[in-house]
Structure formats: structure tokens, C-alpha cells
Amino acid sequence: MEAKERLKIPRQRMPEQTPEQRKSNFFEVPLGYTPELAQKEALRCLQCKRPTCMDGCPVEIDIPGFIKLIEDEDFIGAAKKIKETNSLPAVCGRVCPQEDQCEKTCVLAKKFDPVAIGNLERFVADYEKDEGEIEIPKIEKKTGKKVAVVGSGPAGLTVAGDLVKMGHEVTVFELLHKAGGVLVYGIPEFRLPKAMVEAEVDYLRKLGVKIKLSWPVGASQTVDELFEEGYQVVFLGTGAGLPNFMHIPGENLCGIYSANEYLTRSNLMKAYAFPDHDTPIFSGKNVAVLGGGNTAMDAVRIGLRLGAKNAYIVYRRSRAEMPAREVEIHHAEEEGIKFHFLTTPIKYISNEDGWVTGMECLRMELGEPDASGRRRPVPIKGSNFIMEVDTVVVAIGNSSHPLVPRTTPGLEVNKWGNIIADLETGQTSRKGVFAGGDIVTGGATVILAAGAGKKSARAIDAYLKTL
């Protein structure tokens, strides 16, 4: 097909549950492409000789390559093509901020809508799963080298997948009872079905990765003890698991959650299915979520699905400064989430039983840009007002999980507790210890963690060859 004709095809929308349907269930919002839609979308790719889309992909997927295979109706081939470099396509196809990565650098993006690369990635990953038997790629000859991966989030899973394919023996240690890290405790079912994560983890198991669950490295054994047990490399992908609070009066009242708690109850522990599942969650009528990132959007949409009459985002800056993906904000708006921009709580009000009933807030205005380049919110004097709430979720970010850094002498961390590591290799201040993902960068995205894992796997392989 001529480029001119390809350009005439509009970007194919992925069918979704309607806002009315989805706001009372936890099923996934976008329903996926049909093969017809996928092939039509694939036709929009101009198959550039020097594809700029790939510049935007942290895990180096051969994007035009897999799209061409979709065009040719070889969907399984397309899935394999992606898996050459990305072990987590069903996850990345759903939660990558493609608009800031491959789709941003897609050549079409300058004049037209970019190719829906993320949707296509998701389509082939799902197609391969639905077809059943997933083929195991060729594994290099066993090297006899042992690697311990601490944490089974996107960084750890990527490192594990890449290293096992290179022939190394890999064991992943996860402190929770399910593998996937933030993919299972953090991201809700309606955005990333847990069956998808399980399938990607199963795939790694089939590749030969061993996974030890409920295994808190740092407590059950230290990094040094892992070396004593015969591991030659330890990769730390322990994530940004420590929730930040605002430290304002009343923050320990009943009904006030960290985003981690609210999400963990709902996602990992399936509290939305209480009492079929044992873990409860409070289904508030007036739920306020503090923050403007993807986590805040996830939490507020959970609040709505649990039965809130009013589910609010309370954010101290304006819509333009929100770090959440546009598609998440859009989905939240469609579902009827109410946004209070330029607003910040300063204290909580309670009833005699110790439950939160209200939140005293201040209005803000935007001042000069701050260190992040965004305009700093400044409180407006005397603008105090009370918001009636019975549930508050504090979603203002996380700090690094302290268990491993605290128990690993000689491992250098910065003032925020993040492990200091070379961003190209993951090399830390300790020989044989590598790190990547949120534990190094602070809270970022799934794909950046996966990208860090990818680079680190290469560096670890090179390091193991020197031993």
C-alpha cells in the first residue's frame, strides 16, 4: 500500500466499556482490538527506513518489525518479535505512557495521530495468550552462574527474563505472596488484569526463572548472605514501596489511607470482593484522593467502584501540571470523578469515634516555577473551607523501600534513600550488586524500570563473563 493511502486511514479506537457500565465493576476498561482493527491500524505504519519510534522505547522493541507482521496476519510472529527484547508485552501494552515514548517519536505524530503502537502491542500479547501454548525461545547454553534478583516488579522480572535467556541461573526473591510487585499490588484490575501479570510471570518460570515468594531479603537473609549462598550477582529491584504522608494534624484518624494501603487492599488482597476474600476495605460515600499522578487516578476510580457517591481528586496544582497520563485523567473524568484543583488539605476533622468526617482545605494559586519546572502552588490566605469526606487516600508519592539498603553495609544511597547506581549499567557501590527501577530513580514508570532492568541484564552478563 502506498504511503498516501496509509495516511488516509484514521487511528483505530480501541473499544471500551462505557463509563456507566464500568464505574461499578473492576473489569478492564479498554476491551482490546479485534484482528480486523489491529490489521487496519497496522496499515497506518509507514515502515520507516530509520524508524524514530524506536528511539522512544526503553526496551528497544523492533516496532515496525512487529507491526509489519500484524499487517501480514502473523500475530504470533509479531508477539515473538516483541518478546525478543521485551518479556512483558501484555503489561507494557497496557500501562506504558506511549504518548510520551514511542508514539511521541512516531513520524506520524508531527502531522497526524501517531500509530497506536501500545494498542497493537497489547493486541498481539493477548492474541498469543488466547491461542494457548506459548513457545519458549531458544535459551543460551547454561553458564553455571547464579544471579539473585530481589523484587519481582517490572525491573526484576525484566532482568530475570533477560539473564535466564543468556543461560544464567536466576532466582527471584519477592516479599509479598504474589509475584509482580507494583503490577499486582499497585495497578488495579481495571487497568491491568492480574491474570495478565500471572501469565507473564508463568512465562518467566517456563524460561527457567525460579521465584521464591514471601521471601523478605533483608530480613530472611541479607545481600551478603546471598553471596555466601553462592550467588555471584545480586540485582536489587526493590521499588519505591514506602508511602509518603503529609504530616498534617489528624492524619492517623480512621478512614485515612496511604495510596499503597488502599491499592494493596483492593488489588493484591482483592478487598473489593470482601467477604469472599477475607481482607476488608472501607467503602466510603465521600472519597477524597490527594495527588495528581496515575496512582491518584487509580485510587479515586477504585473509590468510585467501591460505591462512593462523590469521588474527588484534590490536587494542589492545576490540571496542566498533573503528572497522570492524559488517558487516565480522561477515563476518570468520563466516570464522573470530581476534580478540586489548586486545593490542599491542612487538617482533618473527626467524629467522637475517631473517624475522619471532614478536611479543612486551602485554595492555592500558581506562583513561580519550582525545581521540577512546574509552577509552584502558593496558598491563598483566608481561603480555608471544609470538605465533607469519610475516606481520604494520600497519593503523594512513595519513597524507597528501606529493608535492603538498611541491611546492606557499603551500599551507598542518596539523601532520599535511593540506591546510587550507574543508570547505564545499574552498577552500585558494591561489587557484584546491581540495582534498577524505582529504588534507584524514585517513583517512576513500569517501562522505565523495565528499561533499567534491560540495561542492567546486559551489564550483569558482561560482569559474569569476567568471573
Add this chain to the structure above:
Amino acid sequence: MSKILEKESLGPKINLIKLKVPHIVRKAKPGQFVILRIHERGERIPMSIADLDLENDILTIIFQEVGKSTAELATFKPGETLSDVIGPLGKPTPIKNYGTSVCVGGGIGIAPLHPIAKALKGCGNKVISIIGARSKELLFMEEEMRKISDELLITTDDGSYGTRGLVSEPLAEMLKNKKKIDFVMAIGPVPMMKAVCYVTKPYRIKTMVSLNPIMIDGTGMCGVCRVSVGGETKFACVDGPDFDGHKVDFDELSIRLKMYLKEEKIAMERYLSLMGKQ
């Protein structure tokens, strides 16, 4: 997965189970805890360590049936498996030779007190233990505590065994009689720990308590176990569970422990009705 090796009833709704978990037993120190899940739909239940058998890698847990999950756990038989056990979690109790240490245990709190008292005795303390329960049938581990204590005092609320009264009362009496006490470790229900701290505070005796707030992950991630200690918010799972009892806001802890009373009732009623149908 972890197999239950032994199970024993120690009294009404009080049970003992033994698990073989070498990687936990080899690392665990007095004062630390574990989290377990009974099955795939189960919640994460924090459990104190009652004893550690280092020779055989066996962990002993003593628990009271207080809600649906613990009631269900009580139905497990030797040979059956729990879906998850994770640990050791939390910071160990600071064990050293303080001189004379008084270990105060109320109700189910006697279980975690036992390894701490044992360790205190092991490093040279004179250990006076005061253990108590609502009534005689609810008291357990008396012999184990006697073995590791220089003196053992027993109280029951109803006077059915030992001295009638609360565990804090013999302690108050000792202090009134100017007995030299260098360290107090108190574990039990919140009102009991609060009472013990109230008694020791005027004498400025270092008093540690082990807190049992609601927890989920137990590794510092969710923050549900936050407690106010000396005006600062701490996470009991990673900063504790032991804290300086004179600085703990026990009233806030009591309120937070009641957060899911309604849901606990729903879960229990549903469980009982399902059991009834079987």
C-alpha cells in the same frame, strides 16, 4: 506453603501450632513476628512468635480465635498447609543485661513475651515474670514461663487462679515497696500495656511494649500500622513492634484497632453460617 506439624488446644479459643520454617527460625530474634495467610483468599495475619526450636527449625505460634481468619485457622489439622508464612519481620527486642527485668504478659501477650523473657534470662537478667488472664482456663505457658523466671507471679481477673486482679497490680506493689527494677517488658491487650506504663512512668523505669496494630504487608509498604510515639508517626511493622511505652499514644491505637469491627462481624457471621451449612 507451610505444613502444620503439631496443633494443640491450650484453652478455650487458644491454640498452639508448630510450623517447620528453617529460613525463618534461623533468623528470627525475640520480639520479631511473622505474617501468615491460611489460603488463597485469606488475609495476611500478623502472628507473634511464641517459641523457636533452633535444633529442629520449628516455629511455635499461639493464637486466640478473635475473628473469622483465626477461627478458620483453628480448624486446621496437623498435616494441612498454610498458603504463606513470611518472616521474620520487625525489629528484635533490645536484649541486654539490664539488671532486674520484669516481664509482664496479659492474655495472648504471654506468647510473644516468652522468647523475650527467655533471652533476658539468658543474658544475665534477674527475671520476674507476671502473667495473667481473665480466668484460670485462659492462662497458658505457665510452666514454660516458670522455667525461665527467677520469680513468677500469676493474676486472674476473676481470682480463679493466682492473685485476683490485673497484672499491673503486683508490679505497682513492688514499686511501692521500693523494689529495684531496671527494665519492664509488657505485652498484652492495649489497656493492660497502658496500665503498666502508667504504673512505671513515675519511677522512670524503661518500659517497652510490643504493639499489635492492624497490618497488611508488614514490611513498611502500606502504613496501616502507623502509631504515634512521642508525637511522631511510626510504622509498627518496621520501626517496631517494640516501642518505649511511655511515649506511645495508646488511645489512638485502640481507636485504629477498631477500624474494621463492622467488617469483622460480617465476615464472622458469614463464616459461621457457611460452617453451619456444611
